[in-house]
Amino acid sequence: QKEVEQNSGPLSVPEGAIASLNCTYSDRGSQSFFWYRQYSGKSPELIMFIYSNGDKEDGRFTAQLNKASQYVSLLIRDSQPSDSATYLCAVPLGYSTLTFGKGTMLLVSP
Amino acid sequence: DAGVIQSPRHEVTEMGQEVTLRCKPISGHNSLFWYRQTMMRGLELLIYFNNNVPIDDSGMPEDRFSAKMPNASFSTLKIQPSEPRDSAVYFCASRYRDLGTEAFFGQGTRLTVV
Numbered sequence: 345q346k347e348v349e350q351n352s353g354p355l356s357v358p359e360g361a362i363a364s365l366n367c368t369y370s371d372r373g374s375q376s377f378f379w380y381r382q383y384s385g386k387s388p389e390l391i392m393f394i395y396s397n398g399d400k401e402d403g404r405f406t407a408q409l410n411k412a413s414q415y416v417s418l419l420i421r422d423s424q425p426s427d428s429a430t431y432l433c434a435v436p437l438g439y440s441t442l443t444f445g446k447g448t449m450l451l452v453s454p
Numbered sequence: 455d456a457g458v459i460q461s462p463r464h465e466v467t468e469m470g471q472e473v474t475l476r477c478k479p480i481s482g483h484n485s486l487f488w489y490r491q492t493m494m495r496g497l498e499l500l501i502y503f504n505n506n507v508p509i510d511d512s513g514m515p516e517d518r519f520s521a522k523m524p525n526a527s528f529s530t531l532k533i534q535p536s537e538p539r540d541s542a543v544y545f546c547a548s549r550y551r552d553l554g555t556e557a558f559f560g561q562g563t564r565l566t567v568v
Contacts (some may be wrong), residue, residue, distance in 0.1 A: 387545055387560060438510070440485065440502060442557070444496055446495075
């Protein structure tokens, strides 16, 4: 069983700061990584995925992948209170499904 | 499209009763997933269907759980008999094709077994 580890948090940052969320995974063969955001009481929604080593940017979000060290990060620049949510890291399990970490709760204070 | 539709949104039942959760995937999506989420275990995959056929049910906890997908627009997850440890939020998700496309989650069913 592939394992995905995340710090449960909460990670507290002030509004406007950079929030850094980290995820480590056990399977060196993992090729793609997904970040989902889940607001309290809501369902998960995909915000980014990354396949290659290095950085991938989408607006205020940057995903960073380091396969040698087996970690993937999500940076949120200019954090807003509306970014307060739980962020789930996911890696493929086989060819068709995902296994999720337990998530990191992010709290952005105004 | 209205997205993935799950019903009921909330279910409270007594231990030993049968519970049926329902899911309508997004039209045209050929993959369907049932997940269970708890604080202790996070989001766990229970079963995965592709083109209405169960492909991977290794996450189904025990024989008390069963899932069906009689057609492309409907799936059920049944628990019989239910137990308090089954209390969780159950999500259904659907996806158009392969892993590179986004899976869309329904709003979930919060199940409480007392």
